[in-house]
Amino acid sequence: MSFRLLFAAFAVSTLAGCATAPATCNSANSDASLIAKMQCDHSGGYSAQIRQREQELLDARAENELFHRVYEEISAQQQATRQSLDAQRQQQANLQQSLNSLLGQLKSRHASKSQVQQQIATLEQDLQRSPTSGGSAADIAARQQELKALQQKVSRLQLSLGYE
Structure with missing residues (x-):
C-alpha cells in the first residue's frame, strides 16, 4: 500500500x-x-497573465484620462468663444497639445488597427485645416460648429476603442 x-x-x-x-x-x-x-x-503563467492584464488596464486608464482632458479642453474652447481672442488662442494651443499627445499615444498603441489609424488620420487632417477663429460673431459661430464636430469625432474614436 x-x-x-x-x-x-x-x-x-x-x-x-x-x-x-x-x-x-x-x-x-x-x-x-x-x-x-x-x-x-x-x-508563473498565471502571474504573467495578471501582470499583462494589469498593464493593459493601466494603459487604457491613461488613454481614457487623455480623452477626458480633451473633452474638458473642448468645453473650455466652447466657453472661450465668448472671451478675448488671446484667451481663445491659448486654449486652442492647449487643446492642440492634448490632442497631439492623445493621437500620438493611440497611433503607437493601436498601430495594427487600420480603422483606428484611419480615424486618427482624419482627425489630424481636420486639425491642420482648422483655422484659428477671428473676433467676429460669424467667426465665433463657425468655431463653435467646428468644436462640436471635433467633439463628435473624438467621441466616435473613443467608442471605437471601447472606452466610455
Whole structure:
C-alpha cells in the first residue's frame, strides 16, 4: 500500500515539474486538469497573465484620462468663444497639445488597427485645416460648429476603442 502511495506521489511531482510555457496557460480554461493548473501556477503563467492584464488596464486608464482632458479642453474652447481672442488662442494651443499627445499615444498603441489609424488620420487632417477663429460673431459661430464636430469625432474614436 505504501509503495502505491509513494509511486503516486512520485508521478504527481514528476508531472508537476514539467515546464509549462506561460503563453499556454489560460486561467479562464475550466477544462484544464489539476496538474495543468498546478504547472501554470508553478511556472508563473498565471502571474504573467495578471501582470499583462494589469498593464493593459493601466494603459487604457491613461488613454481614457487623455480623452477626458480633451473633452474638458473642448468645453473650455466652447466657453472661450465668448472671451478675448488671446484667451481663445491659448486654449486652442492647449487643446492642440492634448490632442497631439492623445493621437500620438493611440497611433503607437493601436498601430495594427487600420480603422483606428484611419480615424486618427482624419482627425489630424481636420486639425491642420482648422483655422484659428477671428473676433467676429460669424467667426465665433463657425468655431463653435467646428468644436462640436471635433467633439463628435473624438467621441466616435473613443467608442471605437471601447472606452466610455
